[in-house]
Amino acid sequence: MEPITEREIRASFVNCTKGEAKRLSLPADLAERPWEDLDFLGWRDPAAPQRAYLVAPSDDGLVGVALRLAAPGNRPRRTMCSLCLTTHQGDGVVLMTARKAGRGGQQGNSVGVYICADLACSLYLRGKKDAGPGSRLHESLTPEEAATRTAAKVTGFLARVVD
Template sequence: MKPLTEQEIRSAFVNCTKGEAKRLSVPRDLADRPWDDLDFLGWRDPQAPDRAYLVTARDDRPRALALRSSNAASWQTRRSMCSLCLTTHTGGVSLMVATRAGRRGQRGDSVGVYICSDLACSLYVRGKKDAGIGARLQESLTVEEKIQRTVANLDAFLAKVTATA
């Protein structure tokens, strides 16, 4: 992923208003992010732990989603799998819900996906971050194929959020 500026990130949101995008918390350490190892940039809002944000590049332009997460206590003891990168965690996967873009979102329609709570899927797939014993299933896929699968899963989720019909 190419490095993004704060302004590029704020203007990329597809499921919130310009005012909401202007007020949300963007990471201050953008220059220090491992951009070459990221398929998407994800972060949690430090002022509102139930809010998360995700930015990816599609059709040569950034697309960003505002997400809400579930912090249910029952997830802390159950082993769950991320729907994007297929990493399993004990207490490290959250249901993230995105309001749909456009009129559907204005009516309150939303779509959810189970994602690594720290939004570090790209690093787990590449083996740059360890989720613990048994977190990555033994597969015959190459790292590049795992990256492609993660990107395809993210694209499918983004398509559901931005679908107009």
């Protein structure tokens, strides 16, 4: 992913108002992010722990979505991220839901995905971050192919939000 600016991030949101996008908390470390290792930009809101944000490139430019984390409950021992297929113990994977864009969102419709709670899927795929022993499945895919698969899953999720 190419580095993106605060202005580009705020303009990318499809499922919140311009005012909401203007007020959301951006990551303080944008300049230090490992952009070359990212398939999407994801972060949790430090001021609102049940909120997260995801911004990804698409054929039409950047697409950003505001996410809400499901309330914590009894978690199985291990859960798997739907995007990068990394397994985590406890609450390392959470259900994140996004209000649909446009009329669907106005009617209260949303879509969800189980995703790494820290939104660091790209780093897990490339071995830049470790989720612990046995967290990555043995695959015959190269890291580049796994990243392509994850990017396609992110694109599919974003398409469901926009659709």
